Amino acid sequence: MKNVIETKNLCKTYEGVIPIHAVNDVDLQIQDDEFTAIVGPSGSGKSTLLNLIGGLDHPTSGEVIVNGHDLSEFSESKLIDYRLYHIGFVFQAYNLIPVLTVRENIEFIMMLQKRKKEDIKNRIHELLEEVDLLDKINKRPSELSGGQQQRVAVARALATKPEFVLADEPTANLDSKSASNLLDTMERLNKEESITFIFSTHDQRVIDRARRVVTLEDGKIISDVQK
Amino acid sequence: MMFKISWRNVWRHKTRSLIVILAIAVGVWAGIFILGFYMGIMDQRIQDVIKTEVSHVQIHHKLFTQNYHPKFQIKNSRSILEDLNHDARVKRASGRNVSMVMIASANASSGVKLIGVNPDDESQVTVIKDKVLEGVYGFQNSNSIIVSRKLCDKLKLKLGSKVVVTMQSKSNELTADAFRVSGIYKTSNTKYDEATAFVQDEKLQTLLECDDYHEIAILLNSNDDLDPFTTYLSGKLPDKSVESWKDLVPGMRYMVETADQSLGIIMWIILLALVFGIINTMLMAVLERIREIGMLVAIGMSKIRVFFMIVLETVMLVSVGAPIGMLLGYIFITYFGSHGIDLSIVSEGMEEFGYATIVYPTLDFSSYIKVATQLVVLAIVSSIYPAWRTLQLKAIDAIRKI
Ligand SMILES: Nc1ncnc2c1ncn2[C@@H]1O[C@H](COP(=O)(O)OP(=O)(O)OP(=O)(O)O)[C@@H](O)[C@H]1O
Numbered sequence: 246m247k248n249v250i251e252t253k254n255l256c257k258t259y260e261g262v263i264p265i266h267a268v269n270d271v272d273l274q275i276q277d278d279e280f281t282a283i284v285g286p287s288g289s290g291k292s293t294l295l296n297l298i299g300g301l302d303h304p305t306s307g308e309v310i311v312n313g314h315d316l317s318e319f320s321e322s323k324l325i326d327y328r329l330y331h332i333g334f335v336f337q338a339y340n341l342i343p344v345l346t347v348r349e350n351i352e353f354i355m356m357l358q359k360r361k362k363e364d365i366k367n368r369i370h371e372l373l374e375e376v377d378l379l380d381k382i383n384k385r386p387s388e389l390s391g392g393q394q395q396r397v398a399v400a401r402a403l404a405t406k407p408e409f410v411l412a413d414e415p416t417a418n419l420d421s422k423s424a425s426n427l428l429d430t431m432e433r434l435n436k437e438e439s440i441t442f443i444f445s446t447h448d449q450r451v452i453d454r455a456r457r458v459v460t461l462e463d464g465k466i467i468s469d470v471q472k
Numbered sequence: 473m474m475f476k477i478s479w480r481n482v483w484r485h486k487t488r489s490l491i492v493i494l495a496i497a498v499g500v501w502a503g504i505f506i507l508g509f510y511m512g513i514m515d516q517r518i519q520d521v522i523k524t525e526v527s528h529v530q531i532h533h534k535l536f537t538q539n540y541h542p543k544f545q546i547k548n549s550r551s552i553l554e555d556l557n558h559d560a561r562v563k564r565a566s567g568r569n570v571s572m573v574m575i576a577s578a579n580a581s582s583g584v585k586l587i588g589v590n591p592d593d594e595s596q597v598t599v600i601k602d603k604v605l606e607g608v609y610g611f612q613n614s615n616s617i618i619v620s621r622k623l624c625d626k627l628k629l630k631l632g633s634k635v636v637v638t639m640q641s642k643s644n645e646l647t648a649d650a651f652r653v654s655g656i657y658k659t660s661n662t663k664y665d666e667a668t669a670f671v672q673d674e675k676l677q678t679l680l681e682c683d684d685y686h687e688i689a690i691l692l693n694s695n696d697d698l699d700p701f702t703t704y705l706s707g708k709l710p711d712k713s714v715e716s717w718k719d720l721v722p723g724m725r726y727m728v729e730t731a732d733q734s735l736g737i738i739m740w741i742i743l744l745a746l747v748f749g750i751i752n753t754m755l756m757a758v759l760e761r762i763r764e765i766g767m768l769v770a771i772g773m774s775k776i777r778v779f780f781m782i783v784l785e786t787v788m789l790v791s792v793g794a795p796i797g798m799l800l801g802y803i804f805i806t807y808f809g810s811h812g813i814d815l816s817i818v819s820e821g822m823e824e825f826g827y828a829t830i831v832y833p834t835l836d837f838s839s840y841i842k843v844a845t846q847l848v849v850l851a852i853v854s855s856i857y858p859a860w861r862t863l864q865l866k867a868i869d870a871i872r873k874i
Pocket residue numbers: 259265266267285286287288289290291292293294447
């Protein structure tokens with residue numbers, strides 16, 4: 246198995262009266278097809294770690310290596326391309342453009358990738374079928390429930406055919422039924438499309454579904470369990 | 473797709489966008505209307521001055537207008553007139569004798585410019601004939617005089633009243649003769665009225681001991697011929713003074729030029745106010761969408777695209793409001809251009825300065841183009857700042873807020 250993501254001595258320190266080591270000397274390897282949860286109490290550095298891997302934030306020291314490339318060597322515009330072509334993002338909220346329909350939201354990111362029209366159309370149908378929202382294709386996000394919105398976000402994240410999907414607390418705003426629904430979807434896509442999922446959470450039911458659980462505390466990995 | 477997003481974003485806050493669009497429309501409409509109104513006043517004033525006072529072009533002896541001495545006649549004025557009246561560009565040329573005289577009634581006296589005219593020619597050059605309120609425009613006999621209503625009031629005259637006119641002849645003799653008021657006129661320029669009276673040209677020539685005209689007034693068929701014709705004529709008559717209304721009434725020319733400038737400034741002020749309004753709205757629109765925009769950058773939308781999206785949104789706001797304003801302006805100008813706006817209630821005394829009390833707004837096509845160009849500049853200028861502010865946004869900070 247090859248490493249998709251590798252961090253080496255990764256540190257992120259927020260300077261202040263008391264410096265905060267949000268991510269403190271983290272060595273982490275993520276391989277193809279993983280379904281990994283990053284867990285830990287609030288403030289333990291989960292979001293910071295995901296943002297560093299996603300090229301949204303710059304480390305204070307250490308390296309993030311994705312498919313053999315060191316992210317710190319990327320320029321700002323190359324980072325944007327890296328995010329567009331290689332990563333799918335799912336955030337806790339505000340994932341979708343409110344003025345666009347479900348179809349257009351997915352179409353939009355593929356247009357940013359300059360994909361062919363025919364290609365786009367087929368992929369949208371395929372994805373919405375997989376997240377079971379084909380009947381909502383022409384609805385605006387505001388017409389969907391929170392769980393449905395998050396499933397559209399997952400579909401949007403996969404639309405670009407990324408190497409992996411980063412999801413920072415994707416279930417935080419969902420009730421438990423919607424949350425398990427979303428997890429079902431993610432699990433299925435992980436198997437069927439063999440997409441690597443890395444998600445942060447502090448919901449025990451979500452943690453139970455992960456195949457690997459990395460636990461952070463004060464920016465350090467305190468346990469790493471494969472099931 | 474970008475157009476779709478921007479367009480829908482414009483309508484995200486309907487009320488807010490509508491207010492801005494309305495402000496733009498009203499601003500543009502008001503601006504255009506002010507332009508048209510002002511242009512209407514000026515156009516009318518110019519036409520008035522041309523048609524009642526100076527005509528398009530005048531010929532004099534080079535020294536005549538310095539002191540109006542009767543000896544400065546136009547040599548061969550009759551053959552010049554003959555030629556002019558055969559020129560295709562000339563509607564009509566009229567010969568005039570002009571003398572600064574003292575006119576006295578039984579009650580009072582006043583200095584006026586007495587103009588000797590041939591009513592048949594003159595009535596085709598100026599519109600005084602149409603401005604006659606009482607009596608006729610014409611001379612029943614050689615001792616008829618046409619004066620203005622204003623002068624009648626001043627000298628307590630009425631139709632048929634007798635006046636005595638005193639003047640200096642070519643040989644510097646003081647001559648006087650009695651006239652009877654045969655017509656009373658009134659133009660929109662009180663100052664002109666007070667100082668102008670008309671008699672028969674031959675009669676005035678006799679009194680002044682002249683045999684040529686002092687002034688040839690030329691009305692052209694088209695305003696566009698004015699400058700070329702003036703140049704042509706002064707070339708043809710090098711020893712005479714040939715002047716267009718622009719030289720004859722320099723104040724008017726100055727007025728036209730400064731009006732152009734001040735109207736430009738008024739328009740820019742209106743636009744500047746709109747710029748601030750638009751920038752304010754767009755900043756609001758951007759700031760409340762920080763998370764959404766942060767998300768877009770995070771998932772891979774380039775900053776150039778974000779910038780373009782905000783610019784597009786601003787341009788759309790303007791391009792909805794501006795045409796409405798232009799159309800409203802056009803409709804108003806066209807409607808009032810034919811019906812006129814009666815200002816006599818609000819602006820008593822405007823006539824004192826020679827302005828008509830009914831204004832017919834008018835605006836030429838090129839002015840609309842100018843306004844449209846200014847609006848394009850407006851749209852771009854007011855989009856830059858909000859779009860630039862969006863670029864300052866750090867995706868990571870916006871994402872953190874999620
Ligand atoms: N911009 C910042 N400036 C200063 N400190 C920061 C900043 N962002 C995060 N931190 C600090 O870094 C630490 C890690 O934050 P992070 O958001 O990664 O935690 P988390 O595990 O995602 O927490 P939560 O479960 O609440 O989302 C926290 O102590 C936080 O206060």
